[in-house]
Amino acid sequence: MSSNVLALLPELILTLVGVFVMLAEPCLKPGSSRKPLGWFAIAGTVGSLIASWYQIQFGTIHAFSGTIQVDAFSVLFHFVIASVVLVTLLGSLDFFEGNASHAGEYFALTLFGAVGMMLMTCSVELLMVFVGLEISSISTYIMCGFRKGQATGTESSIKYFLLGSFATAFFLYGVALAFGATGSTNIYAVAHGLETTTTPALAFTALALIIIGLGFKVSAAPFHVWTPDVYQGAPAPVVGLMSTAPKTAAFAVLLRITFTSFPLYQHRWSILMWVLAALSMTIGNLGALLQRDVKRMLAYSSIAHAGYLLVAFTAFPFDGIAAACFYTATYSAMNVGVFAVITQVAGYDERARTIDDFTGLGQKRPYLAALLSFFLLSLIGIPFTGGFFGKFYVFSAAIHGGNMWLAIIGLLNSGVACFYYLRLLSAVYTRPGSESTRLNQLRRISVPAAIGIALAAVATGALGILPSGAVSFAEYASHSTLIEQGRQECAASPDSCNLQLNYDVK
Template sequence: MSPNLVALLPELVLTITAVIIMLAEPMLAPGASRKPLGWIGIIGTIASGVASWYQLSFGTIHAYSSTIQVDAFSVLFHYVIASVVLVTLLGSLDYFEGNASHAGEYFALVLFGAVGMMFMTCSVELLMVFVGLEISSISTYILAGFRKGSSTGSESSIKYFLLGSFATAFFLYGIALAFGATGSTNIFAIAHGLATTATPTMAFLALAMILIGLGFKVSAAPFHVWTPDVYQGAPAPIVGLMSTAPKAAAFAVLLRITFTGFPAMQHRWAVLMWILAVLSMTIGNLGALKQTDVKRMLAYSSIAHAGYLLVAFTAFPFDGIASACFYTAAYAAMNVGAFAVITQVAGYQERARTLEDYTGLALKRPVLSALLAFFLLSMIGIPFTGGFFGKFYVFTAAIHGGHVWLAVIGLLNSGVACFYYLRLLTSVYSRRTTDAPMLDNPRPVSAPAAVGLGLAAAATLALGIVPSGAVMFAEYASHSALIEQARQECASAPANCHIELKYDVTK
């Protein structure tokens, strides 16, 4: 099979599946169920995961004039994105009950968005990253306002589009400046060009602008202003998707750009990451303390978690990449699970929005309440959950890198986060003092949604009690990215090449 075909096999599978859904949707009667289209999307998502596993057998794949590089690093993020999309689709099959007229578009847009996200993770050419970013962004802009009868949904979509376009401009300016400073937009060529550039200040400015563009996608402070409003107005399953999968893709790009594209400037950009991490953790947690709307609260929580993940960027390259990969997987599992519970409780009309609406939920929906409690405890970082080991891994990497105070600030912020997470849990397990009609006639959880919730819970639990397999894969991904950078340096300057490979990436 052609390397070009193998390199984009998961993306091709998802694209073909989305096109089939779009072609099949008009053939269904206006009032007919769109669930079969959702099942097609689920099958396509599983097939893309299998295709990603198949890519591992080829080692590192270079395709399309070395603008695409598929290695263990990109495959790991493919798995994360495919898993999030799978849980989202499973939880969305019955979401449009009674509102099925536009469900087919929903399933197709989710898959098209995933294509862009996966494309970002395997691109080592900044212009190709931009293409993937736009494919992902256009889909999520539309999905954010998918509840057509909701004014808050339209508002969230417009805000997301306008601010997203502004952030994209910064990203493009950064690419242009990187080309001006180094003569290339290829990540490995940029790393080589930094050694001979006559304009290092321009190169650093290019990186700063790229950080602004990607900082918007990961909801890092101070580029977070869109997050609470968009999360509040977007459909619950889409919030679960956009708070995890696009962030995973953006962090994958950020890891490649910083650690393999600008390693010579780590002493400078690590300071920026230190500041962004502190701002994101602090603003996110303090902002969440005042929220009564559950989705807004979790929006500020996602800002804080972006800060925890940015802590990994201050560590040594191997520790930083490995811990960031693991934390991304853990955060994706617990966050998409929490929003899957909210989807089942609130329904399409989202009648349960505030803390008061969730009061007494455990009396009517004990299983969903227990799952929500489990995911929230993981976000806090309670032992035997993925969130605990993820934070432990990230903070340990920061300490090894000499950033003890950053780890201390992270731990203090984790303590602050306990308050608003436990406040939601207190509401869930309290007795109602007022009428809550949405709890009196609970919407049954379908079998596919139960499977999705089970998968998210199992992943969160497994990453907390038996993390060794995921840690080994994260380390494998880290070595894969760093070794390829070393090989590129050897190819450009063989006389100065003194590399010792201490890790067998063929395992």
């Protein structure tokens, strides 16, 4: 197998399966079930998971003239993205049944979006990152407005498209300025060019524009204004996907660019990340306090969690990369689990939208309520959940890096978050006041959806109770990224290379 095929094996599998699903969908009779296409998409996602795990045994793989680099870092994010897509597809098999004849397009778009996200995580060429960003964004723009008969869905799609286009322009302008300052758009070549550039102000401006573009994708304040409206109007499974997988890809790119392309400017951009982290945590949690709509509340919650993750960027490179990798995995598991439960409770027509609509869920569906409670407790950061250890790892890395006050701000915001999460939790176990509750028509959960929710719950619990394996892999990913950076620097200037690679990569 050639290195080019091996490097993009998960993406190739998803692309081929997505193309088949899109071509097969028009051949089915109108009104017939699209579940077989969904099962085929699930099989393709499992195949991409296996392919990602297969890549790890080859170490670092360079392909397509050095524009693609597959290492432990990219494999970790590939695995997270594919796992999120798997849970989303399992929870979506019955979501469109009887409501949308074009459900096959949804399955294909989900796979194509995952291809773009995975391409972002393994690209070390900024123009290739842009291509992956566009593939991912176009898919999610369409999926936000998938319920064509509802005005809120159309509003969600258009708003996301317009603001996303502006954010993409910022990213592309940043790439252009980076080329002007360093003469290259390769991540490692940019780092080498910064040592001799005569326009350092232009280079930092390029980084600032790139951070703005990616800040939109991760819903970091003050680039978060689109998030509540888009989350509220989009279908629940789409929100579960877009609140986790695209953020995972964007944070992977942000980690590579900041710690690998611009390490010389860390004393500057770490201050910017400090401010963004504090703003995101505070605005996200305070905004969530005012919400009664569950999806809007979780939208502000996602802004706050983006802030928690940005805390890792203020730490030392090894600590920061490892903590960010681990927190990304834990957040993806618990957040996709929350929206998988909401998908089953609300249904296609979203019978349950506000906190009051979840009243009595503990009596109607005790197991579903218990799983929702578990995910909410993990989002709070209660011990023995993935959310607790994720925050502990991130805040510890910040303290180790000398950012005690940022860690204190994060802890205070975690306390504020308890209120709105527990408010929803109390509604779930409150006895309904009348028989007119919207949960009376709650349908039985399907087997695939139950499997998807169970997978998310197992991952959330395992990352909190037995985190050592995931932490070791996150540290291995951090090692491989920093070592590869050192090798590239030595190759670029062997005479002046004095980098000591003291990491023992196992």
